[in-house]
Amino acid sequence: MEIKSLSLRARAVVEGFMSGLHRSPRTGFSTEFTEYRQYSPGDDVRFLDWKVMARTDREFIKKFEDETNLRCTFLVDFSRSMEFGGDEVGVKKSDYARTFAASLAWFLTQQRDAIGLATFDRDVREFIPPRYRQDQLKTILGRLETQPAGNATDLCQSLEKLASLIGKRGMVVFVSDFLSPLDELERCLSLFTASNHDVRAVQVLHPREVDFSYEEASIFEDMESGQNMILDPGMARDSYQQKYNAHNAALDAMFSAQGIPGFRVTTADPLERVLQRFLEERPARAVVRQRRSKGRRAA
Template identity: 45%
Template sequence: MNPVQLPSRNSQGSFLDPAALMRIKSLELRAKVVVEGLWKGMHRSPYHGFSVEFSEYRAYVQGDDPRYIDWKVLARSDRTYIKKFEDETNLRCQLVIDHSKSMGFGSLGFTKADYAATLGATLASFLMKQGDAAGLTTFADGIEEHMPPRNRPGHLRRIIAELERPAKAAGTSLALSVGQLAELLRKRGMICLITDLLAPVEHLEKQLALLSAMGHDLVLFHVMDRAEIDFTFEKSAHFRDAETGVERFVDPQLVRETYLKRLQAHRETIQAATDRHNVEYHFCPTDQPLEEVLFNFLSARQRKKASKSAAARFAT
């Protein structure tokens, strides 16, 4: 068997170009490359580095019971950490990934579905390496597959195997799918929704409000292809709606300005809805490196945690 050729970084150590990353056929290996690349770029250990929230340890503070100090870590690093109890260590994260027809579009040699699957596999790999639990839900016109959060041998491979399955040919019912998800997820945790959001935001907002009221921590990754964002089409052609099959002859020169205004309005509506319900929002063009998406996600988690800590100190 020939060895797998991994894409290389440039001399500045910049993030991998997604097109180069997607040339790796194995989804599991793509996720591994992204996670390892992020940590190498930050020059930190995944267990004692950037995101304390995802670590199995926390720094010792005055008043902690010294019986729970990890003396092996102290001997290795000259830093004092204590083991977190299970109820404060294990994050439960449900990855919810759009498998509708519109996710099959791509102008860069790979599709939005490829990008979303790689992002989902990367998040699952990262979380489970930190001792947290990850699950997977896929949807189109309703829930397709649902795997509750686990952290046990073989579970990550099950998630990746499901992500590698081709999406079913179905339209999007985002609000219905999220509503069904609320019935499945009774325990509070993090929900990471990965979708192109080609659906009415008004219906989705009601379901996001419901999940937020149930105590879930919501993160939305809005995936769009660069051609959709900039409307880079030049020649007049028949454009077919991937989900309805409706065709329309379009001259890009005539409709580009209107399209871009409507897209901007759509994104502003999404941003306003997520702000209202305290949903963490990440806009992810498919030419954005996955390492950068993960870094932005972790940065947002760190800021959120710091904000909560500051609020708690102020309250006392």
């Protein structure tokens, strides 16, 4: 992330994503984020876009303005653990998180969608309700860029407050490292899914958190508590990997049970590709609801 300005970084990511999309033979990122939707029997064929059909070999119909408006709120974790990184292996998690949120916000604004922002650590720091207006993107980018390092995380306390603040149904994009205890998180996430929000979770990790690639005995600091400990990486690696894998397996199971698409990324991953992965993902909650309803009928 050599570009210092968050606004310029976000724009560069979106332009890189769009350039790659034009070069790639792959098609079909989620029509929630486009000005088109797939043709359905009964649609007026006069609104078929023949140029898009020729390029994609699929039938797309132009959306009307009332079909394109999306409300998206970004919930971005700026707790102390998000300050990890900033070395030759990967940037700080907080910088990666803010750039991802800024890039998606930039993209959605180009689609005339409403965007909002909430930042939190152990409590909600700031809440900007989703709106579509000329200065909204500038306001959100400014707040993202100036967020200082925070305190320890209390995901559930923050989520409980945010669930009451985000009223109207929409998309909620939750960006965090999700490394805090998960005991209460499922209940708190259900406050959003029960209100029929389309919740998506982006877990941002530093590569060293994934593979624990340290060679020499070092002093490690708990980013949340501030406590220091001396560890021999060779002796601690197996235990660390077991706990890391168990934590993420539980996190994945929780997201799956809630019907929440989860994206695990590292700060070394190119943001253009992460943005494409995110936009290609269709909501999972409809599938979960359909399966549950089938189960009830079968019973």
